[in-house]
Amino acid sequence: MKTTLKLEEAAVFGLCMVLFAQLDIAWWWFPLLLFVPDIGMLGYAVNTKIGAITYNICHHRLVAVLMAIVSFSIGSQTGLLIAIIIFAHISFDRMLGYGLKYTDSFKHTHLGTMGKK
DSSP, X not given: OHHHHHHHHHHHHHHHHHHHXXXXXXXXXXXXXXXXXXXXXXXXXXXXXXXXXXXXXXXXXXXXXXXXXXXXXXXXXXXHHHHHHHHHHHHHHHHTXXXXXXXXXXXXXXXXXXXXX
16 A cells, blocks of 8 residues: 555656646756745744644645645646645655654654654
8 A cells, every 4th residue: 555655646746747847937946946845844943733733734735726726716827836846745755754744743644653664
């Protein structure tokens, strides 16, 4: 099952690259912006609860879906870029085992405990 889930995330990441290519934006923006959603980790400088909240906001697919819907409806290419980057980043993270965080520890995610075998 773990391999199937990683393949699913790889497919979503690939779709994000295809969607990005449809935008009239230089290709180098994709790798440059790919890790911007990790800014949500800054909340961990306060404590694990705030860190989990800020991380999860920046790594939640609902945020990307809402951004895509609003951006598509108003014709905002910048908004679509942001939505695609969020989707791509989430898929990349999930391929590596990084999931949404619980408030007790950075390593405790909805995918399980990171580093635990």
